[in-house]
Amino acid sequence: MASWSRVLIFLWAFLFVLYWGGPQSSKSIPLQTLLQNATTEAETLGNMTWPVNASLYPAVADKLDNLADTAGHTKYPQFYRNITGFLKGRYSPFNLSAHSRPEPPGFNHTEAKLHRGTAFDFNRPGSLNIHLRANDSVLSDVKYLEGHARLTMESEGWWNGSPLVLDLQGVHFLENGSVLLIGVPEGVDSALHDIPNMMRTNVTFTKALSVVEGVNQQYMRDLEAQLKDDIHAEQEVFLDPVKVNCTFRVFIQLKPLSHHVTTRDILILEQELEDPQGLSTITPPPLLSTTYIYSPECGIFLEADGMKGLKLERYHEKTRSYAMYACLIAAAQLYLTLEQMEYTATHSALSKVSVVTIGTQSVLDAYLFLVHLTTGIVIQQLFLPFVTVSFFLFALFSIFEMRYLFTVSRAQRRDVEGGILGAIFSRFYVSLYVLFMCLFLFYQYATRFTSIIVVTGIIMHSFWVPQIYRNVKRNSRKAFQMKYVVGISVSRLAIPLYIYGCPHNVVNYDETSPTGLMLLAGYVAAQVGLLVVQDVFGPRLFVPEHVGHLGSVPTCHLEGDTLSDLAIST
Numbered sequence: 429m430a431s432w433s434r435v436l437i438f439l440w441a442f443l444f445v446l447y448w449g450g451p452q453s454s455k456s457i458p459l460q461t462l463l464q465n466a467t468t469e470a471e472t473l474g475n476m477t478w479p480v481n482a483s484l485y486p487a488v489a490d491k492l493d494n495l496a497d498t499a500g501h502t503k504y505p506q507f508y509r510n511i512t513g514f515l516k517g518r519y520s521p522f523n524l525s526a527h528s529r530p531e532p533p534g535f536n537h538t539e540a541k542l543h544r545g546t547a548f549d550f551n552r553p554g555s556l557n558i559h560l561r562a563n564d565s566v567l568s569d570v571k572y573l574e575g576h577a578r579l580t581m582e583s584e585g586w587w588n589g590s591p592l593v594l595d596l597q598g599v600h601f602l603e604n605g606s607v608l609l610i611g612v613p614e615g616v617d618s619a620l621h622d623i624p625n626m627m628r629t630n631v632t633f634t635k636a637l638s639v640v641e642g643v644n645q646q647y648m649r650d651l652e653a654q655l656k657d658d659i660h661a662e663q664e665v666f667l668d669p670v671k672v673n674c675t676f677r678v679f680i681q682l683k684p685l686s687h688h689v690t691t692r693d694i695l696i697l698e699q700e701l702e703d704p705q706g707l708s709t710i711t712p713p714p715l716l717s718t719t720y721i722y723s724p725e726c727g728i729f730l731e732a733d734g735m736k737g738l739k740l741e742r743y744h745e746k747t748r749s750y751a752m753y754a755c756l757i758a759a760a761q762l763y764l765t766l767e768q769m770e771y772t773a774t775h776s777a778l779s780k781v782s783v784v785t786i787g788t789q790s791v792l793d794a795y796l797f798l799v800h801l802t803t804g805i806v807i808q809q810l811f812l813p814f815v816t817v818s819f820f821l822f823a824l825f826s827i828f829e830m831r832y833l834f835t836v837s838r839a840q841r842r843d844v845e846g847g848i849l850g851a852i853f854s855r856f857y858v859s860l861y862v863l864f865m866c867l868f869l870f871y872q873y874a875t876r877f878t879s880i881i882v883v884t885g886i887i888m889h890s891f892w893v894p895q896i897y898r899n900v901k902r903n904s905r906k907a908f909q910m911k912y913v914v915g916i917s918v919s920r921l922a923i924p925l926y927i928y929g930c931p932h933n934v935v936n937y938d939e940t941s942p943t944g945l946m947l948l949a950g951y952v953a954a955q956v957g958l959l960v961v962q963d964v965f966g967p968r969l970f971v972p973e974h975v976g977h978l979g980s981v982p983t984c985h986l987e988g989d990t991l992s993d994l995a996i997s998t
Contacts (some may be wrong), residue, residue: 456662463651472621473641478630487529495681505684507605510698515558517735521551532724540727543673548592550728554581566642571600599636605682613672674726683716701741744809747934751813757919758820765828768912778839780907784894786833793825892955899967906963917952
């Protein structure tokens, strides 16, 4: 009866995670509706003309003028032509009212406050991450860009608040390195005609209009082709949980490259990065930019200077380096596990080992295996390196750690083999599922509650605590080889060290956390220190005498064991 209760609880939890979408929701839009909207958009674009004597964005006109200023550089500055990749930096708010900036025509403070909402505080600084994908357009000197931006406001104590994610689309002028984008919250409809309206000259207006007209026509052809296959087809769009109803104008100005760089140098470099042929190229110069985010109707202006970029090709190189790093860690753990299995070859040695300690590490390795395998399958360029990492992790947890776990449990329980095997596997996969559920919630809420990251890190790196407790309870020592304890502890800290210690990692976290890393390393080192003290001075050295006898060690006679194997140090 108890087993059936556990199964029902497991199924209810599975359905909860499967059907509960967290704070993010979605909606489905018929393709017929999208095609009608695209047709209307085409008519609007066809009737657009450059507004003569128009004064665009008077409140921030001086800042936009300074943004494109390239004074101090060569007469013909060079810029990256393909900026597919990531831009990362920090933004700070600029209070338009405090600086007595003129308000846009028809600006209403009450409506602006309602559009901004209360979930995201635009008056606080924070981090800005932009992912862009460049596409060829009908013009050779203009790229059409798509992507998204993620704004995360600076935390106050344990509460971070929800990040704001914007869908971006716009144009990149290759000659002067200027990028102009329209950004709207996820799930909010955006209009292509807003892109030409951002242009401040007749020339750029004409070019932008030609580009978006070509994009809209291609979009209509794609919708018509899909509708031929299924007249009732729908498209699902995700809605951002933050209720912000503002349209943002994103102005990005790339910093000119060194005056030694020529157009030919950039073309060869980008061609070699995209399709390596072994050509000699210059060292890739840094991709730097300044970004302004402006919403006239909401009275919001954010500025981010000195944003650092990472081209997509360089990102793939870094992922391959990470894969080699992870392979070495998994191989080291595999070697240490084999050494430990040989060290505890007898029943008396196995009786000292904590099943929870081995089980916890098995669950963590199983989760890492699935994460790397899924990443390799989803991203084609990362398939081979990440599947290699998955192979090592799979061999580690499914063959060696599970075998060791079964051997330890059988030696300690002295039960029927089939019953032990079923209990081990059921508990292992339930624990793995619980970890998945916790990490699902962690993904949904970790950006809001900084304390979740701390608590999760402590729990996942408490794998020596059960062994310390078992040593005290059984009055036993030296359950693990010291090189296994030290090696596993260091290798378990290697991934957090990379994610939170390396400022340019593939996970692309906003910033490093040296203090948190020191605390985590100190916590694991304290566990190792307790194990060393127990091995050298006795397992109950730090237990007060008045506590009394914590547990008795059962006397057992195991055939084939020597007296030295059965001896328990006091």
